[in-house]
Amino acid sequence: MARTSIYDRISEKRLAAEALARQQAEEAANAPALVIEPEPVTVLALQPARNELKIAGLALLMPQGFNFRDIDTTLEKDGHPVTFSAKRRPAPEGLTLQRSAELYVGNLRKHHPDVTIVRQRDCLLAGSPAISVDYVFTADQERRHGRATSAIIDPVNGSERQWFSVSTVINPDLPALASWLIDFDDMLSDIVAC
Template identity: 55%
Template sequence: MVRANIYDRLSQRREAAEAAARQQAEEARRAADCAMESAPPPSVLPLNAEQNALHIAGLNLQMPESFAFRDIDTTLEFAGCHVQFSVRRRNAPEGLELRDAVELFTRKLRERHTDMTVVRQAEAILAGHSAISLDYQFSAGQERRHGRAVCTIIVSADGNGRQWLNMSTVIDPDKSQLANWLIEFDAMLAGMTA
């Protein structure tokens, strides 16, 4: 009987471990799909463009009622690392579909970051509204960056207009401390309340 050399045996073990990991990931995806199908639909949260507040470090700053935000850009600290977080709100003209709006958003990203690559685009839910989640990568100088944007179009609370809402984050994917940030980001968006 001829015994395979050590490199062949190590390669076989690695391939078996990879196959088991793929099977486990596929089973987890199927279980998540089943759970999503049986879960009740999320409640739809209204958007009131003139009701704004910032809740930071336990302090609540209520904005005057006539004040409506357009852009919020902030730096968060997560696991000792800096993370960019942005929120954008714009009027969305009648007839503008979500997919077309995301295409325009992607085009504007490419204007800012010419080497930007879309990694994944998927249907999502934001505040109970149909949304699109977009993962992308680009370079900032010599460093890589990974961004995730969740975009939706919401009819305002008074029913008089449509609003484009985009919440996004950008991280340095090479920092191991940020390995769970995108999971936390998604959980943060899922926990939005009105």
């Protein structure tokens, strides 16, 4: 009984693997195409005249006729401050997301000339296309990391087009705040309409 050389056996395995790969490719090409539809994203409409704050389990309803414009607050985690802001303005017809990000960064530079843009990416905010900007700067001799996510919300039921922005600033060197930007993004992805 003649035994083939190891090189012949390796060659036979390679030829068999190539034949199997060709067969699988032909089967895949002849199989009906499976199209995976992305799940539709629910676009949430802003209701500027309906405002409430929920703090420590208490709901504070704003009187009728008062529209939300700015919220600037300081949260605390393990004794460390986290700045949180939400802003809303009517959006002029020509305002784009990219231009809104440029205006936001320009305003930052007025207050913090040393601001450096770390990253800019497209995302969603309340189901609307948005842009997220990460930046760093120095305040009180300490490094700060900020993230601002802004959207332009199209009009619904006769309301006007709105610019909506949610942002946060932290000291990134504090271990207690290491996961805050992840929590912040999760919080924004869980926005619901009331």
